[in-house]
Amino acid sequence: MMSPNSTPIDHPTFVGDPSALPRVEVLETVPEPEVERDDVYYFEIVVFKVENTLFKVPRIGFESEQNVFTTLFTLSPPKGAQAEGADDALPISLHGISKAHFRAFLRVLYPVRGIASTYEEWLGALDLATMWEFKEVRKKSVAALNQLIKSGNVAENIHLAKKYHVEHWLRYSYVRLVTQKEPLEIDELCSSMLDLLTIARLLSIREKVYVRSSRAGSNDGRYCGSCGGRQSYNITDADASDLVSHVFAEELRGMQAEH
Secondary structure, three states, rough: OOEEEEEEEOOOOOOOOOOHOOOOOOOOOOOOOOOOOOOOOOOOEEEEEEEOOOEEEEEHHHHHOOOOOHHHHHOOOOOOOOOOOOOOOOOOEOOOHHHHHHHHHHHHHHHHHHOOOOHHHHHHHHHHHHHHHOOOHHHHHHHHHHHHHHOOOOOHHHHHHHHOOOOOHHHHHHHHHHHHHOOOHHHHHOOOOHHHHHHHHHHHHHHHHHHHHOOOOOEEEEEOOOOEEEEEOOOOOOHHHHHHHHHHHHHHHHHHHHH
16 A cells, blocks of 8 residues: 555566567586596605604605505505504604615605715615615615725625625625735634635635646746745636636525525
């Protein structure tokens, strides 16, 4: 009901063709495609704790070949629990190793900021690669150390060869002992962690070489304090290597079988 003072409101009415009315388009909503992870370039991250330092790296590096970690990563955490290594709060703690060795190992595994370069770094990488069965890291470390080993102390080289099961390092060290002109020092041999049988075999090879050199009339030798003359001692590296390969065949074959 209108009050006496109110003004009537005119409602517009459309007269004419209904098709002339403006059209309102209704846009159909298209759902976004489901986001998926790339099969190759979507890396899971793993966090390690070594000593008092955290290391955060792509997990793929530790899964690229069969090793002790591939089994670890297949273990499912208890229901409702977070997997070990998922973040800084729950890292995988690695005991009994140094962070310097682990960092050197990572520099070989992930050479994004330059690969290992020093003797100590390569030796650290070799130590962990051998312990954890990383064949590629081990191969690179041995190759990098080959030249450095040749210029190193024979006693230390024999120790490293036996510790890391590197057959050609041991062969080379034995050849150096067999071919050196100076007398073999028992103290040096013992410091190389050589057992008495190995020492006896090395001395036996040198005796054979001395006899051959004497028969050949070689004058290239060392001074003999007992007779006042020159003791003949002359052998090529190739001949010495053949003798070492024959005398230490079983030990060298064992190292080849292990790696």
